Protein backbone atom coordinates (compact mmCIF):
# COMPACT_ATOMS: atom_id res chain seq x y z
CA UNK A 101 0.00 0.00 0.00
CA UNK A 102 1.50 3.29 -0.94
CA UNK A 103 1.61 6.25 1.40
CA UNK A 104 -0.74 8.24 -0.82
CA UNK A 105 -3.25 5.43 -0.90
CA UNK A 106 -3.43 4.57 2.76
CA UNK A 107 -7.15 4.14 3.10
CA UNK A 108 -8.02 2.34 -0.12
CA UNK A 109 -8.94 -0.91 1.62
CA UNK A 110 -11.67 0.80 3.65
CA UNK A 111 -13.75 1.50 0.54
CA UNK A 112 -16.98 -0.46 0.81
CA UNK A 113 -16.11 -1.73 4.31
CA UNK A 114 -18.83 -1.61 6.95
CA UNK A 115 -17.37 0.05 10.00
CA UNK A 116 -19.19 0.14 13.31
CA UNK A 117 -17.92 3.05 15.41
CA UNK A 118 -18.58 2.63 19.14
CA UNK A 119 -18.21 5.82 21.14
CA UNK A 120 -17.30 5.67 24.85
CA UNK A 121 -17.97 8.26 27.53
CA UNK A 122 -14.78 10.28 27.50
CA UNK A 123 -14.06 13.92 26.92
CA UNK A 124 -12.51 12.96 23.57
CA UNK A 125 -15.87 11.71 22.26
CA UNK A 126 -16.07 14.85 20.11
CA UNK A 127 -13.07 13.60 18.11
CA UNK A 128 -15.12 10.54 17.10
CA UNK A 129 -17.18 12.92 14.94
CA UNK A 130 -14.09 13.69 12.89
CA UNK A 131 -13.31 9.95 12.78
CA UNK A 132 -16.73 9.20 11.28
CA UNK A 133 -16.25 11.91 8.68
CA UNK A 134 -12.83 10.56 7.70
CA UNK A 135 -14.13 6.98 7.46
CA UNK A 136 -16.91 8.16 5.17
CA UNK A 137 -14.33 10.04 3.08
CA UNK A 138 -12.37 6.79 2.77
CA UNK A 139 -15.46 5.16 1.26
CA UNK A 140 -16.56 3.16 4.31
CA UNK A 141 -20.18 2.64 5.32
CA UNK A 142 -20.45 3.76 8.93
CA UNK A 143 -22.91 3.10 11.75
CA UNK A 144 -22.47 4.52 15.23
CA UNK A 145 -23.34 3.09 18.65
CA UNK A 146 -22.90 5.25 21.75
CA UNK A 147 -22.63 4.42 25.44
CA UNK A 148 -24.86 6.35 27.83
CA UNK A 149 -21.72 8.20 28.96
CA UNK A 150 -20.84 9.21 25.42
CA UNK A 151 -24.24 10.85 25.06
CA UNK A 152 -23.32 13.19 27.92
CA UNK A 153 -20.57 14.62 25.73
CA UNK A 154 -21.89 14.56 22.14
CA UNK A 155 -25.40 14.17 20.75
CA UNK A 156 -26.51 11.14 18.73
CA UNK A 157 -27.86 13.62 16.19
CA UNK A 158 -24.35 14.85 15.33
CA UNK A 159 -23.25 11.29 14.54
CA UNK A 160 -26.44 10.67 12.58
CA UNK A 161 -25.75 13.70 10.43
CA UNK A 162 -22.18 12.59 9.70
CA UNK A 163 -22.77 8.85 9.26
CA UNK A 164 -26.02 9.22 7.31
CA UNK A 165 -27.49 6.44 9.48
CA UNK A 166 -29.58 6.49 12.67
CA UNK A 167 -27.30 6.41 15.74
CA UNK A 168 -27.88 3.46 18.09
CA UNK A 169 -27.97 4.58 21.72
CA UNK A 170 -29.49 1.78 23.77
CA UNK A 171 -30.01 -1.94 23.94
CA UNK A 172 -33.57 -1.26 25.06
CA UNK A 173 -34.82 0.02 21.72
CA UNK A 174 -38.18 -1.64 21.13
CA UNK A 175 -38.38 -0.83 17.42
CA UNK A 176 -34.83 -1.94 16.55
CA UNK A 177 -34.95 -5.01 18.76
CA UNK A 178 -38.09 -6.34 17.10
CA UNK A 179 -35.62 -7.82 14.61
CA UNK A 180 -32.86 -8.43 17.19
CA UNK A 181 -31.19 -5.22 15.97
CA UNK A 182 -28.08 -5.54 18.13
CA UNK A 183 -27.22 -8.96 16.71
CA UNK A 184 -27.94 -7.72 13.20
CA UNK A 185 -25.64 -4.75 13.75
CA UNK A 186 -22.91 -7.00 15.21
CA UNK A 187 -23.16 -9.19 12.09
CA UNK A 188 -23.32 -6.22 9.74
CA UNK A 189 -19.90 -4.89 10.77
CA UNK A 190 -16.74 -5.82 8.87
CA UNK A 191 -14.69 -3.83 11.40
CA UNK A 192 -15.46 -2.41 14.83
CA UNK A 193 -13.63 0.62 16.19
CA UNK A 194 -14.09 1.91 19.73
CA UNK A 195 -13.10 5.54 20.10
CA UNK A 196 -12.65 6.78 22.68
CA UNK A 197 -12.27 3.54 24.64
CA UNK A 198 -12.63 4.62 28.27
CA UNK A 199 -11.06 2.80 31.21
CA UNK A 200 -14.53 1.63 32.20
CA UNK A 201 -15.37 0.32 28.74
CA UNK A 202 -12.02 -1.49 28.46
CA UNK A 203 -12.68 -3.15 31.82
CA UNK A 204 -16.13 -4.26 30.73
CA UNK A 205 -14.80 -5.65 27.44
CA UNK A 206 -11.93 -7.46 29.17
CA UNK A 207 -14.41 -9.15 31.48
CA UNK A 208 -16.86 -10.05 28.74
CA UNK A 209 -19.69 -7.96 30.16
CA UNK A 210 -22.73 -7.29 28.01
CA UNK A 211 -24.39 -4.69 30.20
CA UNK A 212 -25.10 -2.09 27.54
CA UNK A 213 -25.42 -1.83 23.77
CA UNK A 214 -21.71 -1.24 23.01
CA UNK A 215 -20.42 -4.06 25.23
CA UNK A 216 -23.06 -6.43 23.86
CA UNK A 217 -22.15 -5.58 20.27
CA UNK A 218 -18.47 -6.21 21.00
CA UNK A 219 -19.28 -9.60 22.49
CA UNK A 220 -21.63 -10.56 19.67
CA UNK A 221 -19.48 -9.57 16.71
CA UNK A 222 -16.90 -11.73 14.95
CA UNK A 223 -15.43 -8.68 13.18
CA UNK A 224 -11.93 -7.55 14.20
CA UNK A 225 -12.03 -4.89 16.91
CA UNK A 226 -9.73 -1.89 17.20
CA UNK A 227 -9.73 0.26 20.33
CA UNK A 228 -8.42 3.79 20.70
CA UNK A 229 -8.10 4.37 24.46
CA UNK A 230 -8.28 7.86 25.96
CA UNK A 231 -8.15 8.73 29.62
CA UNK A 232 -6.27 10.49 32.38
CA UNK A 233 -2.66 9.26 32.42
CA UNK A 234 -2.98 7.83 35.96
CA UNK A 235 -6.02 5.86 34.91
CA UNK A 236 -4.04 4.60 31.90
CA UNK A 237 -1.10 3.57 34.05
CA UNK A 238 -3.20 1.94 36.76
CA UNK A 239 -2.44 -1.81 37.12
CA UNK A 240 -6.13 -2.61 36.56
CA UNK A 241 -6.12 -0.84 33.19
CA UNK A 242 -2.76 -2.43 32.28
CA UNK A 243 -4.16 -5.88 33.04
CA UNK A 244 -7.33 -5.20 31.03
CA UNK A 245 -5.24 -3.92 28.12
CA UNK A 246 -3.09 -7.08 28.19
CA UNK A 247 -6.22 -9.27 28.16
CA UNK A 248 -7.68 -7.40 25.21
CA UNK A 249 -4.40 -7.55 23.27
CA UNK A 250 -4.11 -11.27 23.96
CA UNK A 251 -7.54 -11.73 22.36
CA UNK A 252 -6.30 -10.11 19.17
CA UNK A 253 -7.88 -6.70 19.73
CA UNK A 254 -5.82 -4.05 17.99
CA UNK A 255 -4.89 -0.99 20.02
CA UNK A 256 -3.99 2.43 18.66
CA UNK A 257 -2.64 5.12 21.00
CA UNK A 258 -3.08 6.68 23.40
CA UNK A 259 -0.70 9.47 22.56
CA UNK A 260 1.44 11.41 24.97
CA UNK A 261 0.74 15.09 25.53
CA UNK A 262 -1.43 17.63 27.32
CA UNK A 263 -4.66 16.17 28.72
CA UNK A 264 -8.05 17.85 29.16
CA UNK A 265 -7.67 18.23 32.94
CA UNK A 266 -4.52 20.34 32.59
CA UNK A 267 -2.02 17.52 33.22
CA UNK A 268 0.26 15.91 30.71
CA UNK A 269 1.14 12.27 29.91
CA UNK A 270 0.01 9.25 27.92
CA UNK A 271 -3.77 9.30 27.60
CA UNK A 272 -4.72 11.44 24.61
CA UNK A 273 -6.92 9.81 22.01
CA UNK A 274 -4.97 8.96 18.86
CA UNK A 275 -5.76 11.44 16.10
CA UNK A 276 -8.66 10.41 13.83
CA UNK A 277 -6.27 10.08 10.88
CA UNK A 278 -4.07 7.69 12.91
CA UNK A 279 -7.12 5.60 13.79
CA UNK A 280 -8.21 5.46 10.15
CA UNK A 281 -4.68 4.49 9.09
CA UNK A 282 -4.48 1.74 11.73
CA UNK A 283 -7.90 0.48 10.71
CA UNK A 284 -6.97 0.30 7.07
CA UNK A 285 -3.85 -1.71 7.81
CA UNK A 286 -1.57 1.16 6.88
CA UNK A 287 -0.42 1.59 10.45
CA UNK A 288 2.01 4.28 11.21
CA UNK A 289 4.50 1.47 11.81
CA UNK A 290 4.82 1.55 8.05
CA UNK A 291 7.56 4.06 8.71
CA UNK A 292 9.67 1.32 10.31
CA UNK A 293 8.32 -1.82 8.61
CA UNK A 294 9.66 -1.90 5.05
CA UNK A 295 6.84 -1.64 2.54
CA UNK A 296 8.60 -4.02 0.19
CA UNK A 297 5.42 -5.80 -0.90
CA UNK A 298 3.60 -2.55 -1.73
CA UNK A 299 1.54 -2.81 -4.90
CA UNK A 300 1.57 -6.62 -4.91
CA UNK A 301 -1.46 -8.89 -4.58
CA UNK A 302 -0.84 -11.85 -2.31
CA UNK A 303 -3.21 -14.80 -1.89
CA UNK A 304 -2.70 -16.99 1.18
CA UNK A 305 -4.58 -20.19 1.96
CA UNK A 306 -4.66 -21.37 5.57
CA UNK A 307 -6.17 -23.90 7.92
CA UNK A 308 -7.63 -27.36 7.35
CA UNK A 309 -10.49 -28.41 5.09
CA UNK A 310 -13.45 -30.48 6.24
CA UNK A 311 -14.83 -33.11 3.88
CA UNK A 312 -18.37 -34.08 4.84
CA UNK A 313 -19.18 -37.78 5.18
CA UNK A 314 -22.79 -37.19 6.16
CA UNK A 315 -24.73 -34.32 7.77
CA UNK A 316 -22.92 -34.78 11.12
CA UNK A 317 -19.46 -36.18 10.36
CA UNK A 318 -16.48 -35.04 8.35
CA UNK A 319 -12.88 -35.92 7.56
CA UNK A 320 -10.59 -33.17 8.79
CA UNK A 321 -7.03 -32.60 9.97
CA UNK A 322 -5.24 -30.90 12.81
CA UNK A 323 -4.08 -27.76 11.02
CA UNK A 324 -4.79 -24.71 13.21
CA UNK A 325 -4.31 -22.10 10.49
CA UNK A 326 -1.97 -20.11 12.77
CA UNK A 327 1.00 -20.16 10.39
CA UNK A 328 -1.03 -19.08 7.35
CA UNK A 329 -2.76 -16.31 9.32
CA UNK A 330 0.62 -15.09 10.60
CA UNK A 331 2.00 -15.06 7.03
CA UNK A 332 -1.05 -13.13 5.78
CA UNK A 333 -0.67 -10.59 8.62
CA UNK A 334 3.02 -10.18 7.92
CA UNK A 335 2.50 -9.68 4.16
CA UNK A 336 -0.19 -7.04 4.87
CA UNK A 337 2.14 -5.19 7.25
CA UNK A 338 4.74 -5.12 4.45
CA UNK A 339 2.27 -3.34 2.19
CA UNK A 340 0.72 -6.17 0.14
CA UNK A 341 -3.00 -6.41 -0.67
CA UNK A 342 -3.72 -9.76 0.93
CA UNK A 343 -6.60 -12.16 0.37
CA UNK A 344 -6.72 -14.93 2.94
CA UNK A 345 -8.69 -18.05 2.04
CA UNK A 346 -9.39 -19.67 5.41
CA UNK A 347 -10.58 -23.17 6.17
CA UNK A 348 -12.62 -23.73 9.33
CA UNK A 349 -10.55 -22.10 12.10
CA UNK A 350 -11.23 -19.96 15.17
CA UNK A 351 -8.79 -17.14 14.45
CA UNK A 352 -9.28 -13.39 14.21
CA UNK A 353 -8.80 -11.83 10.78
CA UNK A 354 -5.44 -10.02 10.64
CA UNK A 355 -5.58 -6.26 10.19
CA UNK A 356 -5.92 -5.08 6.63
CA UNK A 357 -6.50 -8.59 5.24
CA UNK A 358 -9.52 -9.58 3.12
CA UNK A 359 -10.74 -12.95 4.37
CA UNK A 360 -12.83 -15.57 2.58
CA UNK A 361 -14.07 -18.47 4.72
CA UNK A 362 -14.45 -21.92 3.17
CA UNK A 363 -15.02 -25.46 4.45
CA UNK A 364 -14.13 -28.11 1.88
CA UNK A 365 -11.24 -28.62 -0.54
CA UNK A 366 -13.61 -27.95 -3.45
CA UNK A 367 -14.71 -24.65 -1.91
CA UNK A 368 -11.09 -23.70 -1.22
CA UNK A 369 -10.22 -24.48 -4.84
CA UNK A 370 -13.01 -22.19 -6.08
CA UNK A 371 -12.13 -19.39 -3.67
CA UNK A 372 -8.41 -19.48 -4.52
CA UNK A 373 -9.04 -19.25 -8.25
CA UNK A 374 -11.62 -16.49 -7.70
CA UNK A 375 -8.90 -14.53 -5.87
CA UNK A 376 -6.43 -14.81 -8.78
CA UNK A 377 -4.73 -13.20 -10.65
CA UNK A 378 -2.16 -12.39 -8.02
CA UNK A 379 1.57 -11.80 -7.79
CA UNK A 380 2.31 -14.26 -5.01
CA UNK A 381 0.47 -17.38 -3.87
CA UNK A 382 1.29 -18.91 -0.51
CA UNK A 383 -0.44 -22.24 0.01
CA UNK A 384 -0.26 -22.82 3.76
CA UNK A 385 -3.57 -24.69 4.01
CA UNK A 386 -3.66 -28.40 4.84
CA UNK A 387 -6.06 -29.34 2.06
CA UNK A 388 -7.61 -32.82 2.23
CA UNK A 389 -6.18 -35.15 -0.44
CA UNK A 390 -9.34 -37.22 -0.55
CA UNK A 391 -13.04 -36.51 -0.16
CA UNK A 392 -16.05 -38.86 -0.02
CA UNK A 393 -17.26 -39.67 -3.53
CA UNK A 394 -20.82 -38.86 -2.45
CA UNK A 395 -21.56 -37.52 1.06
CA UNK A 396 -24.51 -39.47 2.55
CA UNK A 397 -27.73 -37.47 2.61
CA UNK A 398 -28.64 -38.91 6.02
CA UNK A 399 -26.54 -39.88 9.03
CA UNK A 400 -24.68 -43.14 8.36
CA UNK A 401 -26.07 -45.78 10.73
CA UNK A 402 -24.03 -48.22 12.79
CA UNK A 403 -24.82 -51.52 11.03
CA UNK A 404 -21.92 -53.79 10.06
CA UNK A 405 -18.63 -54.45 11.89
CA UNK A 406 -16.58 -52.41 9.46
CA UNK A 407 -17.23 -49.50 7.18
CA UNK A 408 -15.30 -48.78 4.00
CA UNK A 409 -15.30 -45.20 2.78
CA UNK A 410 -15.26 -44.54 -0.95
CA UNK A 411 -12.94 -41.57 -1.35
CA UNK A 412 -11.85 -39.70 -4.46
CA UNK A 413 -8.94 -37.31 -5.02
CA UNK A 414 -9.54 -33.62 -4.43
CA UNK A 415 -8.17 -31.03 -6.85
CA UNK A 416 -4.46 -30.28 -6.26
CA UNK A 417 -4.84 -26.54 -5.70
CA UNK A 418 -1.13 -25.80 -5.29
CA UNK A 419 -0.08 -27.66 -8.46
CA UNK A 420 -2.91 -26.08 -10.46
CA UNK A 421 -1.98 -22.58 -9.29
CA UNK A 422 1.68 -23.21 -10.18
CA UNK A 423 0.73 -24.60 -13.60
CA UNK A 424 -1.70 -21.92 -14.70
CA UNK A 425 -0.81 -19.65 -17.54
CA UNK A 426 -1.14 -16.34 -15.72
CA UNK A 427 2.41 -16.32 -14.44
CA UNK A 428 2.62 -15.53 -10.77
CA UNK A 429 5.89 -14.08 -9.60
CA UNK A 430 6.19 -16.65 -6.84
CA UNK A 431 4.28 -19.76 -5.77
CA UNK A 432 5.11 -21.02 -2.30
CA UNK A 433 3.85 -24.29 -0.86
CA UNK A 434 3.98 -25.81 2.60
CA UNK A 435 4.76 -29.43 3.39
CA UNK A 436 3.88 -30.99 6.72
CA UNK A 437 5.65 -34.30 7.04
CA UNK A 438 6.20 -36.73 9.87
CA UNK A 439 9.42 -38.28 8.44
CA UNK A 440 11.99 -37.80 5.64
CA UNK A 441 10.99 -34.14 5.64
CA UNK A 442 13.72 -32.82 3.32
CA UNK A 443 13.36 -35.59 0.74
CA UNK A 444 9.56 -35.34 0.49
CA UNK A 445 9.70 -31.56 0.42
CA UNK A 446 12.18 -31.46 -2.48
CA UNK A 447 10.11 -34.03 -4.33
CA UNK A 448 6.98 -31.91 -3.89
CA UNK A 449 8.87 -28.78 -5.00
CA UNK A 450 9.74 -30.43 -8.31
CA UNK A 451 6.55 -32.42 -8.92
CA UNK A 452 4.32 -29.38 -8.42
CA UNK A 453 6.77 -26.98 -10.09
CA UNK A 454 6.76 -24.61 -7.14
CA UNK A 455 9.18 -21.74 -6.64
CA UNK A 456 9.62 -22.55 -2.96
CA UNK A 457 8.45 -25.06 -0.42
CA UNK A 458 8.44 -24.60 3.34
CA UNK A 459 8.70 -27.87 5.20
CA UNK A 460 8.02 -28.59 8.81
CA UNK A 461 7.93 -31.70 10.86
CA UNK A 462 4.56 -32.43 12.45
CA UNK A 463 3.65 -35.05 15.03
CA UNK A 464 6.36 -33.84 17.43
CA UNK A 465 5.88 -32.12 20.77
CA UNK A 466 6.26 -28.32 20.83
CA UNK A 467 5.91 -27.54 17.17
CA UNK A 468 3.86 -28.22 14.05
CA UNK A 469 0.12 -27.98 13.62
CA UNK A 470 -1.52 -26.79 16.82
CA UNK A 471 1.47 -25.11 18.41
CA UNK A 472 2.23 -21.37 18.48
CA UNK A 473 5.86 -22.30 17.93
CA UNK A 474 7.52 -23.97 14.95
CA UNK A 475 10.81 -24.68 13.22
CA UNK A 476 10.99 -25.08 9.46
CA UNK A 477 13.18 -25.18 6.37
CA UNK A 478 12.49 -23.50 3.05
CA UNK A 479 13.75 -25.13 -0.15
CA UNK A 480 14.02 -23.68 -3.63
CA UNK A 481 15.67 -24.97 -6.77
CA UNK A 482 19.24 -24.17 -5.84
CA UNK A 483 19.09 -23.31 -2.18
CA UNK A 484 17.58 -23.79 1.21
CA UNK A 485 17.27 -21.91 4.51
CA UNK A 486 16.50 -23.24 7.96
CA UNK A 487 14.49 -21.23 10.47
CA UNK A 488 15.20 -22.02 14.11
CA UNK A 489 12.33 -22.73 16.49
CA UNK A 490 10.41 -19.48 17.11
CA UNK A 491 6.85 -18.18 17.50
CA UNK A 492 4.90 -18.54 14.24
CA UNK A 493 4.44 -14.76 14.07
CA UNK A 494 8.23 -14.32 14.02
CA UNK A 495 8.72 -17.14 11.50
CA UNK A 496 6.11 -15.51 9.27
CA UNK A 497 8.12 -12.26 9.23
CA UNK A 498 11.33 -14.19 8.44
CA UNK A 499 9.59 -16.11 5.69
CA UNK A 500 8.33 -12.87 4.14
CA UNK A 501 11.94 -11.58 4.26
CA UNK A 502 12.99 -14.64 2.26
CA UNK A 503 10.09 -14.26 -0.18
CA UNK A 504 11.14 -10.65 -0.84
CA UNK A 505 14.72 -11.86 -1.41
CA UNK A 506 13.61 -14.55 -3.85
CA UNK A 507 11.38 -12.06 -5.70
CA UNK A 508 14.37 -9.83 -6.25
CA UNK A 509 16.80 -12.70 -6.98
Ligand SMILES: Cc1cc2nc3c(=O)[nH]c(=O)nc-3n(C[C@H](O)[C@H](O)[C@H](O)COP(=O)(O)O)c2cc1C
Nearest residue numbers: 120121122123147149150198199200201230231232
Ligand atom coordinates in the same frame (compact mmCIF):
# COMPACT_ATOMS: atom_id res chain seq x y z
C1 LIG B 1 -16.10 15.33 32.31
C2 LIG B 1 -15.74 13.88 32.32
C3 LIG B 1 -14.76 13.43 31.48
C4 LIG B 1 -14.38 12.07 31.46
N1 LIG B 1 -13.40 11.66 30.62
C5 LIG B 1 -13.01 10.38 30.65
C6 LIG B 1 -11.98 9.91 29.78
O1 LIG B 1 -11.40 10.68 28.99
N2 LIG B 1 -11.61 8.63 29.84
C7 LIG B 1 -12.19 7.74 30.69
O2 LIG B 1 -11.79 6.58 30.71
N3 LIG B 1 -13.21 8.14 31.49
C8 LIG B 1 -13.63 9.42 31.49
N4 LIG B 1 -14.65 9.83 32.32
C9 LIG B 1 -15.33 8.81 33.15
C10 LIG B 1 -16.32 8.02 32.30
O3 LIG B 1 -17.28 8.87 31.72
C11 LIG B 1 -17.02 6.94 33.14
O4 LIG B 1 -16.03 6.08 33.68
C12 LIG B 1 -18.00 6.14 32.31
O5 LIG B 1 -18.54 5.12 33.15
C13 LIG B 1 -17.37 5.57 31.07
O6 LIG B 1 -18.13 4.52 30.55
P1 LIG B 1 -18.54 4.42 29.02
O7 LIG B 1 -17.33 4.57 28.21
O8 LIG B 1 -19.15 3.07 28.93
O9 LIG B 1 -19.51 5.51 28.77
C14 LIG B 1 -15.04 11.16 32.33
C15 LIG B 1 -16.07 11.62 33.15
C16 LIG B 1 -16.41 12.95 33.15
C17 LIG B 1 -17.51 13.41 34.06
